[in-house]
Structure formats: structure tokens, C-alpha cells
Amino acid sequence: MKCQSLISMTKIRPLHGFLLFFLVSLLIVITGCSSDPYPRPTKEYYINDYAHTLMNATRSTIVREGERLFDWTKEEENGGAQIVFATFEVQTLSEIADYDKTDLFRQWRIGKNDMGILVVMFFMETIVEDVEYLELVETQIEIGYRMEQYLTPSEAGLIVDTTLYNEEWDGFLDMGVAHLLYELLTVVYIEAYGYESFNYDMDLYLDYLINYSETPLDDSIPMSLIFYLLSPYSTLWEKISAVLPFVIVFFLTGSIGFARNKGGGGSSGGMGIFRRRR
Amino acid sequence: MNKQKTILISILSVLGILIVAMTGGVIGGYNNLVDLDEDIGGKFSQIEVRLQERHDKIGQILGAVSGLQQHAETIYNMITSAREAYATAKASGDMDAMIEADAAEAIALTEVLLVVEQNPLITANVGYYALIDEISSMEAALAVARRDYNQAVQAYNASVRKFPRVLYASMLGFERDLPYWKMNDGADEVPVVDFND
Numbered sequence: 001m002k003c004q005s006l007i008s009m010t011k012i013r014p015l016h017g018f019l020l021f022f023l024v025s026l027l028i029v030i031t032g033c034s035s036d037p038y039p040r041p042t043k044e045y046y047i048n049d050y051a052h053t054l055m056n057a058t059r060s061t062i063v064r065e066g067e068r069l070f071d072w073t074k075e076e077e078n079g080g081a082q083i084v085f086a087t088f089e090v091q092t093l094s095e096i097a098d099y100d101k102t103d104l105f106r107q108w109r110i111g112k113n114d115m116g117i118l119v120v121m122f123f124m125e126t127i128v129e130d131v132e133y134l135e136l137v138e139t140q141i142e143i144g145y146r147m148e149q150y151l152t153p154s155e156a157g158l159i160v161d162t163t164l165y166n167e168e169w170d171g172f173l174d175m176g177v178a179h180l181l182y183e184l185l186t187v188v189y190i191e192a193y194g195y196e197s198f199n200y201d202m203d204l205y206l207d208y209l210i211n212y213s214e215t216p217l218d219d220s221i222p223m224s225l226i227f228y229l230l231s232p233y234s235t236l237w238e239k240i241s242a243v244l245p246f247v248i249v250f251f252l253t254g255s256i257g258f259a260r261n262k263g264g265g266g267s268s269g270g271m272g273i274f275r276r277r278r
Numbered sequence: 279m280n281k282q283k284t285i286l287i288s289i290l291s292v293l294g295i296l297i298v299a300m301t302g303g304v305i306g307g308y309n310n311l312v313d314l315d316e317d318i319g320g321k322f323s324q325i326e327v328r329l330q331e332r333h334d335k336i337g338q339i340l341g342a343v344s345g346l347q348q349h350a351e352t353i354y355n356m357i358t359s360a361r362e363a364y365a366t367a368k369a370s371g372d373m374d375a376m377i378e379a380d381a382a383e384a385i386a387l388t389e390v391l392l393v394v395e396q397n398p399l400i401t402a403n404v405g406y407y408a409l410i411d412e413i414s415s416m417e418a419a420l421a422v423a424r425r426d427y428n429q430a431v432q433a434y435n436a437s438v439r440k441f442p443r444v445l446y447a448s449m450l451g452f453e454r455d456l457p458y459w460k461m462n463d464g465a466d467e468v469p470v471v472d473f474n475d
Contacts, residue, residue: 102422153415154408161407270422273411
């Protein structure tokens with residue numbers, strides 16, 4: 001009887017071990033994950049179109065120019081500038097108050113050496129002549145600590161007024177967004193890194209926008225939990241806790257998706273602008 | 279004899295382990311409190327930097343908006359006295375007076391916005407939006423600096439009051455309740471630029 005009992009225990013042990021391992025891993029993941037108030041950045045990082053309002057060409061341009069800016073400046077003094085765009089849909093104007101651009105900037109750790117710029121656009125559903133569409137209701141810009149000396153709030157405000165809210169692009173959001181991106185790039189390249197010039201042509205961009213036909217980017221889905229835990233956005237405890245689930249997922253699925261870009265570790269202190277349009 | 283010796287060694291070993299553990303705990307706790315205290319110092323400096331930036335910008339802003347001076351002599355007086363009060367409080371290290379001066383400046387800036395809003399000749403000026411952007415941004419940055427400071431103070435105060443640090447924190451020179459940077463309701467609200475197409 002005693003022998004039988006020992007044998008049956010031996011038979012069950014591997015299953016118990018696996019269950020215990022799984023439960024402990026799950027517990028560690030649950031306790032290790034902090035409850036961030038905002039979505040994690042997308043794999044593309046530079047564009048986070050959670051409102052699904054931008055054309056693929058514009059998203060692609062934001063990512064391409066963002067990667068280029070980071071690559072070209074990362075070796076310079078105070079280098080590694082990043083310009084990140086985010087769009088959110090809100091039901092009411094008061095819902096915008098639930099978003100804190102500084103917290104979002106810090107959570108996404110934009111820009112190496114605090115050389116980051118975050119552009120947040122809020123959209124609300126509007127009905128005009130029975131046609132529903134998303135209208136841009138507010139734009140906010142958050143400027144990284146070190147970037148403050150190159151881009152003042154009044155400059156940022158003027159740029160938004162003359163690009164995104166430019167009457168020329170009225171009703172053509174993508175042109176306004178691209179124009180805004182190019183003007184911000186101009187400031188960063190010339191003012192912050194001493195480039196002689198930065199040239200762009202909005203007529204050429206319009207042609208590009210019309211003729212664009214490429215695979216859409218994966219830029220409105222937050223990065224996977226596993227990648228988040230391994231990314232710089234998570235805390236040390238979260239990183240440690242990532243090891244076990246990483247192993248489990250790897251063995252269960254055989255692969256883990258990696259993000260193309262990531263934040264430079266920057267922070268900000270609330271400098272920036274708010275622009276509301278009714 | 280051997281048995282007694284073994285018991286004595288065991289007791290001494292347990293005591294030794296306890297002393298090492300307690301010393302380690304005190305050293306760790308002390309270092310953690312130093313980190314928290316330094317963090318508060320850093321956050322306080324950030325408030326000072328932001329306040330200094332506000333002082334520097336106020337003059338530029340008022341000068342940039344033509345027509346404001348004749349409408350708002352009282353604002354100049356408010357800002358001047360708030361700046362003087364802040365300089366005095368900073369020199370004396372009186373934090374309550376610094377907070378009061380900070381609030382007085384915030385109120386004076388709100389008055390600037392009101393005067394600009396009520397005078398169409400001023401709002402027609404291109405400098406109007408730049409003025410609002412600068413003011414709102416300065417106030418937003420100050421609000422963040424105050425919040426960061428208060429969070430650091432909260433972490434420190436909670437740490438000092440927790441067991442077992444509460445037993446030795448004051449002996450090692452750590453104050454028990456550091457003051458928060460408290461503003462009156464609404465004094466640190468950030469204005470939003472609002473315009474029609």
C-alpha cells in the first residue's frame with residue numbers, strides 16, 4: 001500500500017510541477033505588471049494612431065522620418081531626438097482631461113537625452129448632413145526637458161497654427177499632420193543639431209499621398225505584453241518577472257514578436273501647448 | 279561541558295546573525311532615506327528653475343503684447359510685488375512664503391489673461407496666442423514640478439513613518455513630516471487656447 005502510494009505520487013509529480021510553474025509564472029506576471037493608465041506604444045513607435053484617422057502614407061512618413069531623425073542624430077551631442085505622434089478618439093471634450101500628456105510622454109520614454117517631442121491629437125465623432133466622421137477637437141504637444149531650449153511653447157503654438165490648423169489644409173488632415181511633422185523636423189534639425197537646412201515640398205507630398213499603395217503599418221495595436229516587459233518602458237521588477245512568461249510563450253508559440261522601434265528613455269516636465277478647436 | 283559550549287555557540291551565532299541583519303537593515307534603510315531626501319531636493323530645484331523661468335518670461339510677455347500696459351497697471355503691481363515676495367522668501371528659505379508668492383504670481387497671470395480677453399484690440403495682436411502659449415506652458419510645467427515634488431515628499435514621509443524606520447529615522451537626522459507644496463484650489467489651473475474657425 002505504501003509502495004503504491006509512492007508510485008502514484010511519482011506519476012503525478014511532473015504535472016504538479018508544471019502546474020506550479022505555470023501558476024507561479026502567472027502570479028509573477030500579474031503582480032509584476034503595473035497598471036499603466038495609457039496604452040503602450042505601438043511596434044512602430046513613432047505613430048500611435050489609436051483613433052484610426054490617418055492614411056497609410058502619412059503613418060509611413062511619420063515612421064520613416066522618425067527613424068531617420070533618430071539614426072542621424074543619435075551619435076551627436078545630446079542626440080537621439082524622437083518625434084512621436086498619437087491619436088485618440090474621445091466621446092466628449094471633458095474626456096480629454098483624462099489624458100495627461102506629461103504622463104504619456106514619460107510612460108513612452110520619448111527621446112534619448114530628453115530630446116523628445118510628443119504630438120497628441122484628440123478626435124470626436126461628428127455628424128454633418130447624416131455623414132459621420134472623426135473631427136480633430138484638440139491638439140497637445142509635450143516637449144522633452146532638453147528639447148525645451150530649442151522649441152519654445154510659443155514656437156510650437158505657431159507651428160501648429162500654421163500647419164495642422166492651416167486653412168489651406170482644411171478638411172485634409174493628413175496634409176496638415178505631414179506639414180506639422182516637417183516643420184517640427186525643421187526646428188529639430190536646424191535649431192538643435194545645427195543643420196544648415198531641411199527642405200520639403202508639400203506639393204510633392206500631396207502627389208505621394210495620392211499615389212501611395214503599400215502594406216498598412218501595424219501602428220494601432222499596442223506592443224505585445226512580452227515585448228513590453230522586455231522594453232525600457234517597464235520597471236526592473238517587471239523585467240525580472242518577464243523571464244518566466246518569456247520562456248513559456250516561446251515554448252508554446254515558438255515565436256515572439258519584436259517591435260521595430262523603441263523609446264530613447266526621455267522625460268519631460270509639462271512644457272508644451274494645448275490647442276482646442278470647436 | 280561540550281553540550282554547554284554548543285548551546286553558547288548557538289546563542290552567540292543567532293545573536294550575531296540578528297545583529298548583522300539589523301545593522302544591514304538600518305544601513306539599507308538609511309541609504310534609502312538618503313535617496314528619497316535627495317530626490318526631494320532635486321524636485322524642489324525643478325520648481326525653483328520653473329519659477330525662475332516664469333519670472334524671466336513675465337517681463338518679456340508683458341512687453342510683447344502692445345496695449346496691455348495702459349489697461350493693466352494693477353497687474354504690473356501684482357506681479358512686481360509677487361516677484362519681490364518670492365525673492366525675499368527664497369533668500370530667507372521660508373517655504374510657506376515661497377508658496378504664497380508662487381500663488382500670487384499665478385493669480386496675477388490669470389488677471390493678465392482676463393485683461394487680454396476683455397480687450398479686443400489686444401487679442402487682435404499676433405502676440406496674443408504666443409502669450410497664451412507661454413503662460414499655459416509655464417503653468418503646466420510648474421504644475422508638473424509641484425506634483426513631482428509632492429509625490430517625492432509623500433514617498434519620503436511614508437517611508438520615515440513606517441516600521442522599523444520610525445525607530446531610528448529621527449536619530450539619524452531625518453525629519454518626520456516634510457511639508458507639501460500646497461496651492462489654493464484653482465490657482466494652478468492651466469488655461470487652454472480655445473478659438474473658433
